Each structure stands twice: as C-alpha cells, then as structure tokens.
Amino acid sequence: MNDPILDHPALDEPALDEPTLADPLALESQVCFALSLASRSVVAAYRPVLEPLKLTHPQYLVMLALWQHAPLSIKQLSARLHLDPGTLSPLTKRLAALGYIERRRDEADERSLALVLTDAGRQLRTAAEAIPGQMIARLGMSESELVVVHSTMMKLIAAADAANSADAANAAGGADAVSAVDAASGADVADDAGPG
Numbered sequence: 633m634n635d636p637i638l639d640h641p642a643l644d645e646p647a648l649d650e651p652t653l654a655d656p657l658a659l660e661s662q663v664c665f666a667l668s669l670a671s672r673s674v675v676a677a678y679r680p681v682l683e684p685l686k687l688t689h690p691q692y693l694v695m696l697a698l699w700q701h702a703p704l705s706i707k708q709l710s711a712r713l714h715l716d717p718g719t720l721s722p723l724t725k726r727l728a729a730l731g732y733i734e735r736r737r738d739e740a741d742e743r744s745l746a747l748v749l750t751d752a753g754r755q756l757r758t759a760a761e762a763i764p765g766q767m768i769a770r771l772g773m774s775e776s777e778l779v780v781v782h783s784t785m786m787k788l789i790a791a792a793d794a795a796n797s798a799d800a801a802n803a804a805g806g807a808d809a810v811s812a813v814d815a816a817s818g819a820d821v822a823d824d825a826g827p828g
Contacts, residue, residue: 663788674771681766685759686730692760694723698733699757703748705738732756 659665675689682692697712698704706724710717724747727733732753738746768775 667788677770678763678767681763681770685756690723691727692763694720694727695732695753695756695760698747698749698753699760702733703746705741705744705746707744709747727753 655661678689678692682689685692687695693713694709697709701708701712704712706717706720709724710720713720724733724735724745728735730752731750734748734750736746736748738744768778771778773781
C-alpha cells in the first residue's frame with residue numbers, strides 16, 4: 633500500500649536530506665525551514681483551485697474572514713488575519729474591483745471603512761465550499777492528519793507569539809529601566825551641583 637506522505641515527490645529530492653541530530657544547524661533539521669517550505673508549497677497547491685474563483689491565496693483568506701464575520705472594519709480584519717492594514721488595503725480594493733465586496737464608510741465610525749459582502753461575494757461562498765475537499769485530495773493527506781497538522785501549527789504560533797510578547801515586554805522594561813537610571817543620574821548631578 634502506498635503512503636501518500638512518504639511517497640510525496642518532494643521527499644525524493646536530493647536537497648532534502650533526512651533530519652539529523654548530529655548537526656544542530658543542519659538545514660533539514662530546522663523548523664523554520666520546514667515551515668517556510670510548507671508555506672510556499674501549500675500556497676502553490678491552492679493556486680489552481682482558486683484561479684476559477686479569480687482569487688489569490690491572500691484574497692481567499694480575506695474572503696474566509698468576511699464569509700464568517702462580515703461586515704468587518706479594516707482594523708478588525710487586520711486583527712483576524714494578523715496582517716497590517718497597509719497590506720490589506722490593496723487586497724480589499726482588488727476584491728471590490730472583482731465585485732465580491734464593497735468598501736463603505738462605517739456607520740458607527742465615519743473615519744473607518746467597513747467591508748461588506750456583495751451578492752456576488754455571498755454566492756462565491758457556495759463555489760468555495762468545495763475547496764477544502766479539493767485541497768485534501770491535492771495534498772494526499774487525510775482530514776485527520778490535517779487536523780493534527782493544524783493543531784500543531786496553532787500551538788507553535790501561540791508559543792512563538794508568547795516568546796515575541798515576552799521579548800517586547802523585556803525590551804520595554806529595559807527601556808524603562810534605562811530611563812529610570814538616566815533620570816536618577818540626572819537628579820544626582822543636580823543634587824551634586826548644589827543650590828548654585
């Protein structure tokens with residue numbers, strides 16, 4: 633019986649040696665390399681599935697968020713997709729040009745844009761419902777395997793976010809400590825100078 637994971641063509645390529653613990657810097661052992669390669673490969677696998685819908689992968693992610701939560705402001709969409717608003721603006725303009733969404737002034741806050749699905753955008757969801765099944769077939773993995781991959785990825789993302797938050801907090805704490813030391817040094821200099 634063929635194993636779709638072990639028989640994957642990428643595993644036959646000579647550039648990808650088996651991971652080794654002997655060399656901690658072996659390229660094939662690095663999680664960052666595996667994630668980068670997986671991201672590029674999976675996004676490329678989506679391309680022919682999304683082309684009939686006239687969507688790129690980033691646009692598909694925007695539509696997924698809107699099908700689930702529309703209407704959304706750019707700020708809300710940015711938070712959901714973990715992308716900055718400057719990256720989202722051209723994506724949403726293109727989706728509006730395709731007729732899938734409208735960019736309207738938010739009734740609650742005139743300074744902000746609300747992204748609203750059009751009838752065409754809502755109808756597109758029906759066609760898109762076939763995508764997960766198509767991708768399972770294209771990747772040659774079972775749904776249960778993909779659930780495990782997703783769960784592991786979400787755990788990894790949470791761990792990386794926690795590490796990044798700790799780094800940011802330490803950097804801010806270090807800056808506060810330096811400011812406090814500078815302020816204290818300034819006070820000491822003023823005290824040493826005396827009344828004048």
